Amino acid sequence: MKQESIILRYGKTVKVDIVIGDECRIIDITISGDFFAYPEDSIERLESRLKGCKDELCVEEAFRELSSSVVLGVNVVDLKNKIMGFIKNCRSMYPGGGI
Amino acid sequence: MRVILDLEGRDVYWQMAIDEALLHLRINGRVDNTLRLYRFKPSAVTIGYFQRIRDSVNIDYLNASGIDYTRRITGGGSVYHDSGGEITYSIVLPAEGALVDILESYRVLCGALVYALRKIGLQAEFVPINDVVVYGRKISGSAQTRRLGYILQHGTLMYATDLDTLEKALVAPREKLMSKGVRSIRERVVTIKEVLGSVDVDQLVKSLIEGFSRALNAEVYYDELSSEEIRVASEIVSKYRSHEWIYRR
Numbered sequence: 001m002k003q004e005s006i007i008l009r010y011g012k013t014v015k016v017d018i019v020i021g022d023e024c025r026i027i028d029i030t031i032s033g034d035f036f037a038y039p040e041d042s043i044e045r046l047e048s049r050l051k052g053c054k055d056e057l058c059v060e061e062a063f064r065e066l067s068s069s070v071v072l073g074v075n076v077v078d079l080k081n082k083i084m085g086f087i088k089n090c091r092s093m094y095p096g097g098g099i
Numbered sequence: 100m101r102v103i104l105d106l107e108g109r110d111v112y113w114q115m116a117i118d119e120a121l122l123h124l125r126i127n128g129r130v131d132n133t134l135r136l137y138r139f140k141p142s143a144v145t146i147g148y149f150q151r152i153r154d155s156v157n158i159d160y161l162n163a164s165g166i167d168y169t170r171r172i173t174g175g176g177s178v179y180h181d182s183g184g185e186i187t188y189s190i191v192l193p194a195e196g197a198l199v200d201i202l203e204s205y206r207v208l209c210g211a212l213v214y215a216l217r218k219i220g221l222q223a224e225f226v227p228i229n230d231v232v233v234y235g236r237k238i239s240g241s242a243q244t245r246r247l248g249y250i251l252q253h254g255t256l257m258y259a260t261d262l263d264t265l266e267k268a269l270v271a272p273r274e275k276l277m278s279k280g281v282r283s284i285r286e287r288v289v290t291i292k293e294v295l296g297s298v299d300v301d302q303l304v305k306s307l308i309e310g311f312s313r314a315l316n317a318e319v320y321y322d323e324l325s326s327e328e329i330r331v332a333s334e335i336v337s338k339y340r341s342h343e344w345i346y347r348r
Contacts, residue, residue, distance in 0.1 A: 006274050012228070013275045015154065032151040032348050034176035034275075036228065038201060038245050040148050070201055072228050073174075 001090060005082055006033075012073025016082055024090035025054040029083070035073035042069040056084050100192075100317035101133040102308055103324060108140025108182055111167045112339040113332065115145065117324065118189045119172055120331035122244070122251040125191040129327060132192040134311050134319075136304060139180040139187065144168040144268055147175040147242060151348045160267050169339045170347065173253065175229060175242035179268045184259035184290065186300075188212075188307060192315070194250050205229050205241065208252050211310035212239050215256075218306040221294055229254075236289035258303060259292040 001021075007014045012035045019028040029050050037043050042065055049062035063080050105117075114137055124130045146155045148171055155177040161168050166179075180187060190208065198204040209225045216223035221233050231239035241254030266285045281287045291298050312319050338344050 006272055011275065011278055013272050015151070015272075017151075030151070030348060032149050032154065034147050034150060034155075034174070036174035036201075036242070037149070040172070040174065040244065043149060072201065 003086055003089075005086075007075070007078050007082060012036075014074045014079060016079070016086075018083070018086050020086060020090050023054050024087050024094065025052060026050050026083075026087070031079070033074075035071065037066075037072075037074075038070045042066055042071075050083065054087065056087070059084050059087070100312065100315060100319050101131040101322045102319045103133060103135040103322055104304070105135055105137040105324065106186070106304070108138040110141065111139050111143030111145060111169050111180065112336050114139055114187070115169055115171060115339045116332040116336035117328065118251060118253055119335050120328050121189065121191045122246060122249060123331060124328060125193075126247050126249045130191070130325070132190070132315075132317065133322075134188065134190045134308065136307060137187050137189070138182055138185070139167075140182045142166055142182045142264070143180045144177060145171045145180065146177040148172055148244075149174055149348065150177060152346055154272070155270055157268055157270055164264075164268075166264075166268060168345065170345050171242065171253075173242035173244045173251070175240060176271075177269045178240060178255050179260065179265040180255065181257070181260040181264065184257060184261060184292075186256045186258065186303065186307070187253060188256070188311075189251065189253035190311065191249060191251050194245055194248055198250060201243075201245075202227060204243065204250060204252075207314055208243075208311075209239070209241055209254070211307065211314040212241075212254070212256060214310035214313060215303065215306035216291070218309070219291070219295070219299070219303060221291065233289055233294060237287055238289050238291065256303075256307070257288065257290045258298045258300065260288075260290050262288060262290065262293075 004017045014033040017030045021027040046065040053059050212231045213223045223233050226232050229241045230237050239256045243252035
């Protein structure tokens with residue numbers, strides 16, 4: 001299941017492209033947009049950590065990758081909630097976890 | 100502060116490679132704090148580090164129009180660099196003093212642009228995070244990266260950019276335009292020429308240098324790119340031409 005969503009903050013946009021597979025597990029995710037992150041590779045590390053997540057705890061832990069980063073133009077809590085929302089949405093559509 | 104006037108114009112891949120080379124060499128203590136003013140020839144588009152190329156530019160239009168494009172190592176949004184209507188600046192320096200805080204560093208460095216624009220008679224203002232606006236319309240955008248305690252910030256200043264081409268070249272999400280209260284990219288931007296009717300580019304360049312000198316409280320001296328800077332840029336430039344880099348998102 002492919003989904004995408006756009007979040008706005010301070011006039012910056014963040015787009016989340018996500019592919020969710022069996023057991024509502026994140027198979028692929030790209031966080032893109034005109035925001036800033038320091039260091040830049042923290043976003044790539046976050047994306048890597050999110051792959052395989054199928055529950056909120058895993059997403060929460062993945063976001064620790066950003067704990068020592070500065071992200072401008074993105075509300076990190078909004079972004080995290082959006083990604084958790086994709087998983088919740090999947091579970092509500094497919095209670096057994098299948099796609 | 101070392102100043103390099105590089106206004107003859109080179110392609111986008113080379114210009115991005117030179118900026119990155121300057122950052123590497125500043126980190127390694129091989130060059131002083133350096134301000135470079137330059138142009139793109141031919142006209143080009145750069146996109147931010149985190150942007151998806153297909154979401155940010157009109158690739159078919161760029162290809163059909165012979166407009167080069169690449170990805171920057173800095174975040175932020177897509178920029179159209181008009182070879183005949185835009186000056187780009189880049190600056191490398193340590194993140195110290197007022198520049199330690201990232202938001203404040205944007206304010207300080209963009210303050211140089213605000214100074215330059217006011218000096219030539221425009222009511223320019225800094226709008227966080229990274230914009231300079233005149234009458235609420237964007238005239239300059241900047242982006243910075245930080246490595247090992249050093250800053251590379253580069254940005255655009257539109258003095259006579261062809262805004263029709265800019266609008267065709269760039270893509271902005273509808274949500275973003277709505278958040279800015281505009282219906283199109285064209286409504287969101289402005290050039291010096293549009294406001295003043297004419298532009299004295301030499302005076303603008305002089306004002307920019309003065310702006311950075313004042314913002315950083317630094318005396319300037321003029322220089323040219325060194326053979327080492329050119330060698331390092333030559334080693335980097337292929338990245339900016341590569342499909343892998345441009346399409347990495």
